[in-house]
Amino acid sequence: MTRPVHPLLIALTVLVFIFLVGPLVIVVGSALSDTTYLTFPPQGLSLRWFENIFAIAAFRRTIITSLQIAFISTAIALVIGIPAAYALNRHRIQLPAWLSTLFVLPVLVPELVLGFSLLKSVATGFQVPIFPALIIGHTLLVLPYVVRVISASLANFDFAAEEAAVSLGSPPLKTFFTIVLPNVRSGVIAAFILCFITSINDVSISIFLTGPGISTLPIQILAHVEQFFDPTIASVSVLLMALTVAVMAVVERTLGLTFLAK
Amino acid sequence: MTQKLSISNISAHYGQTKVLEDLSLEVGEGELVSLLGASGCGKTTTLRLVAGFLTPTSGTITLGGKDLTRLPAHKRDIGLVFQNYALFPHMSVADNVGFGLKQRGINGPERKTRVDAMLERVGLSALADRLPGALSGGQKQRVALARALVIEPPLLMFDEPLSNLDAKLRIDMRVEIRQLQRANGTTSVYVTHDQEEAFSISDRVAIMHQGRIMQLDTPETLYQRPANAFVARFVGFENLVPMRVVERDGAKVTAEAEGGVRLTLPLENYGGHIPDAFVLACRDEGLSVTPDLAMEGIPATLGLRTYLGRAYQYQAETPAGHLVANGPLTQPLEPGMAVKLVPVPEQCTILAPE
Ligand SMILES: Nc1ncnc2c1ncn2[C@@H]1O[C@H](COP(=O)(O)OP(=O)(O)OP(=O)(O)O)[C@@H](O)[C@H]1O
Ligand SMILES: [Mg+2]
Numbered sequence: 001m002t003r004p005v006h007p008l009l010i011a012l013t014v015l016v017f018i019f020l021v022g023p024l025v026i027v028v029g030s031a032l033s034d035t036t037y038l039t040f041p042p043q044g045l046s047l048r049w050f051e052n053i054f055a056i057a058a059f060r061r062t063i064i065t066s067l068q069i070a071f072i073s074t075a076i077a078l079v080i081g082i083p084a085a086y087a088l089n090r091h092r093i094q095l096p097a098w099l100s101t102l103f104v105l106p107v108l109v110p111e112l113v114l115g116f117s118l119l120k121s122v123a124t125g126f127q128v129p130i131f132p133a134l135i136i137g138h139t140l141l142v143l144p145y146v147v148r149v150i151s152a153s154l155a156n157f158d159f160a161a162e163e164a165a166v167s168l169g170s171p172p173l174k175t176f177f178t179i180v181l182p183n184v185r186s187g188v189i190a191a192f193i194l195c196f197i198t199s200i201n202d203v204s205i206s207i208f209l210t211g212p213g214i215s216t217l218p219i220q221i222l223a224h225v226e227q228f229f230d231p232t233i234a235s236v237s238v239l240l241m242a243l244t245v246a247v248m249a250v251v252e253r254t255l256g257l258t259f260l261a262k
Numbered sequence: 263m264t265q266k267l268s269i270s271n272i273s274a275h276y277g278q279t280k281v282l283e284d285l286s287l288e289v290g291e292g293e294l295v296s297l298l299g300a301s302g303c304g305k306t307t308t309l310r311l312v313a314g315f316l317t318p319t320s321g322t323i324t325l326g327g328k329d330l331t332r333l334p335a336h337k338r339d340i341g342l343v344f345q346n347y348a349l350f351p352h353m354s355v356a357d358n359v360g361f362g363l364k365q366r367g368i369n370g371p372e373r374k375t376r377v378d379a380m381l382e383r384v385g386l387s388a389l390a391d392r393l394p395g396a397l398s399g400g401q402k403q404r405v406a407l408a409r410a411l412v413i414e415p416p417l418l419m420f421d422e423p424l425s426n427l428d429a430k431l432r433i434d435m436r437v438e439i440r441q442l443q444r445a446n447g448t449t450s451v452y453v454t455h456d457q458e459e460a461f462s463i464s465d466r467v468a469i470m471h472q473g474r475i476m477q478l479d480t481p482e483t484l485y486q487r488p489a490n491a492f493v494a495r496f497v498g499f500e501n502l503v504p505m506r507v508v509e510r511d512g513a514k515v516t517a518e519a520e521g522g523v524r525l526t527l528p529l530e531n532y533g534g535h536i537p538d539a540f541v542l543a544c545r546d547e548g549l550s551v552t553p554d555l556a557m558e559g560i561p562a563t564l565g566l567r568t569y570l571g572r573a574y575q576y577q578a579e580t581p582a583g584h585l586v587a588n589g590p591l592t593q594p595l596e597p598g599m600a601v602k603l604v605p606v607p608e609q610c611t612i613l614a615p616e
Pocket of ligand 2: 305306421
């Protein structure tokens, strides 16, 4: 037996859907337009604006830079964040409560403030070159996600299993890799993906830290828009979206998207 | 392979809180000793010290003459069975059981043979490829047991291994544990807060209270001759009456309790000796209610009557205080009646005054 759905409810759902998907359709449409200006619906179909992305050296460079920064800062955040989350959960009773707050602090601070303070301290204060400064900034940006997500998976892990392994003769460090890590595998994958997406889409921190010669893709997009109004901008947005969707697809495959909503 | 465990004068702290104080315990070769006590008395802490997950602030622990006190946990070679099983969730039953062998460099066919044999012994051969998540509580505990036994450790320790199982399974499993332990002759320490479980499974039981062992003895001795008031209450001596000897007459003494209550006690019923000051400890069935006021006993006024199946239990007010006594089913008595409470020597014992 199916209950009739109220027409208003259907209307609302359709509206929400249009609001969510509409802009995406417009961007994708514009990216495929054959015109030299942004327009929707597209007039003529062509992939020339996608080719144009790679024809512009600044885009080629920043795509590489963005990927490098996303990979490196995510890797660093995992290397720092996983042991931190482990220690926070394993020794929760002995540790002061504010310690776990410390690791989520960057989420609470508005990103622009974080970016500005990084500019003041890391970039101008310590004179750190642009690329490492970006790595530091992005690592700070994504670290809280690692700690949060890994903590969530560790909450379901019984540390007695770790002690059981040790009592059976497995040294503590080895036990971490053979017993603890396999049981937070899904958390590690989720954290990786979250961090990667966050880093590759970031504007607010990068805008303070990028400088002459080195920029990230989102910043380059902003710079491009200021000068040109051709469909390149739409196609590069589609590219960024495609990258994000590809990563999400991997999550969906391995864990289901509900995992991220938790 | 079996070895003697000696715990000598260990103390343990969590931060500033003292949890164990000067605790000593010897478990002989092949012996099973239970640690029995209320929640928070330090049973798990004792196990964790022996296992090496906690370092004592003072004292030593030796196993088979070898000092373990400073040895890291993974080098102690002790089989542990945990309350919530602590199986490795991502490994099959067979891999769980084989884990300890793998750490010892035992691989290939030998590991498989030993794991299979162990699974056979605990009746889990059919489930070798399952993940722990797909097992019942009883099956999980069998895996945990197999995992600890297969490494043939010189010492086995159990921390409330049955408390997550239902009553019937608990009894079956404890018999099984005892049989496996006997067959291997493995020295064992068994933690529980269930008195029946401790008494049924152990060679000796240590009754613990606030980080100290109050008495360590065979279940029979604990049950019949507790050494102090704490243990007496623990094993069911509900009535503790402080008394003083007023007259010694060969084989008998006359003793007086508060309120001038006098009782004559034959020495032979109380181990041949009664000190001048003592505490008479009686179970509820150790005080028999009689309406015959001519009998020698503690004068009492009856209170609430409850039905126990084998007898009636009465609350009673006496000059020596509130007591609990039993009366025969053939003769129910009403609240308010004046009666005498007569000690039944087999259900009473004598303790040193506190
Ligand atoms: N990690 C800890 N930090 C601080 N105090 C602790 C810690 N673990 C245990 N305690 C305290 O030490 C005392 C002894 O604890 P223990 O776990 O040994 O008790 P137990 O006899 O095993 O009790 P139960 O029957 O409830 O398991 C308790 O008072 C407990 O509150
Ligand atoms: Mg305990």
